[in-house]
Amino acid sequence: MPQDMPPTGGYAQVQYKRNIPARGFKPAYYMIGMHVIMAYGFYNELAREKMWSRLHLTPLLQAEEDRDQVRRHYADKAREKELLGTDAKVYNSDRFIRPTFAYTPANLTQ
Amino acid sequence: MAQRDARFNQTVLVDTTPMPDHIPKVEEVGATSAPLMSAAYFIGDRCKAFNDDFMKCKDEANGRGEIDCLKEGRKVTRCAASVIKDINTHCLDQFKAHWECLENNNHQLWECRRAEMQLNNCVFDKLGLKKTIPGTPEGQVPVHLRPKQKYAQYPGPQW
Numbered sequence A: 001m002p003q004d005m006p007p008t009g010g011y012a013q014v015q016y017k018r019n020i021p022a023r024g025f026k027p028a029y030y031m032i033g034m035h036v037i038m039a040y041g042f043y044n045e046l047a048r049e050k051m052w053s054r055l056h057l058t059p060l061l062q063a064e065e066d067r068d069q070v071r072r073h074y075a076d077k078a079r080e081k082e083l084l085g086t087d088a089k090v091y092n093s094d095r096f097i098r099p100t101f102a103y104t105p106a107n108l109t110q
Numbered sequence B: 001m002a003q004r005d006a007r008f009n010q011t012v013l014v015d016t017t018p019m020p021d022h023i024p025k026v027e028e029v030g031a032t033s034a035p036l037m038s039a040a041y042f043i044g045d046r047c048k049a050f051n052d053d054f055m056k057c058k059d060e061a062n063g064r065g066e067i068d069c070l071k072e073g074r075k076v077t078r079c080a081a082s083v084i085k086d087i088n089t090h091c092l093d094q095f096k097a098h099w100e101c102l103e104n105n106n107h108q109l110w111e112c113r114r115a116e117m118q119l120n121n122c123v124f125d126k127l128g129l130k131k132t133i134p135g136t137p138e139g140q141v142p143v144h145l146r147p148k149q150k151y152a153q154y155p156g157p158q159w
Helices: A027-042 A045-084 B033-060 B070-090 B092-104 B113-127
Strands: none
Touching: A045 B033, A045 B070, B033 B070, B033 B092, B033 B113, B070 B092, B070 B113, B092 B113
């Protein structure tokens, strides 16, 4: 029995690629467009108003907090002096360092 | 370093040792967030010099600002307290209306433009302090002067 052979001239091409025209723009343009729309949405003068209302208050709030920290700092130093008898410097630095451990009074306060 | 305050929620344990005597005393402002926000622009208007001075001092103090800038800090607090006091004496009703509105509206300034307008007018007449938002683009109506507010619950003109 003779073997089956391909037809003369070979088989026809198999259509495996999709042959659809690409619709719309390149994907990158959609990405850019999305960011433009987002940037427009984020732009808001109300945000400026809110930010400045806080900026005007920041020094006031910071000053109050600093005073409280300094008060606690001096209280801590006084306690250390009483317990240790000397002015022991814990850090080799002149900077103001917020304490890692908070002093808890023995009795209920406030 | 502890960047956060110690908060004790079981018992009230606060170090109540007073400030040592060699540091001058100053009364704290004692206002809560809504009145402060309501008065923020007036504080900014009157106290800008003190505020900038304090922040500059802190910036240049090389990490010792907490202790070295106490004097500037007291000035900041006294100035802000004077603004709150003046508003309280001259425009109490408008002030109260505005900050209570803020309190009820999640501190969103655009919900309270009517009260704000009345407060701004009163403060400008009595104290000469004006609300200006720095950095507003030229030729644009500042947001607080637009009667219609974009995100407000009430879409129409607020005054």
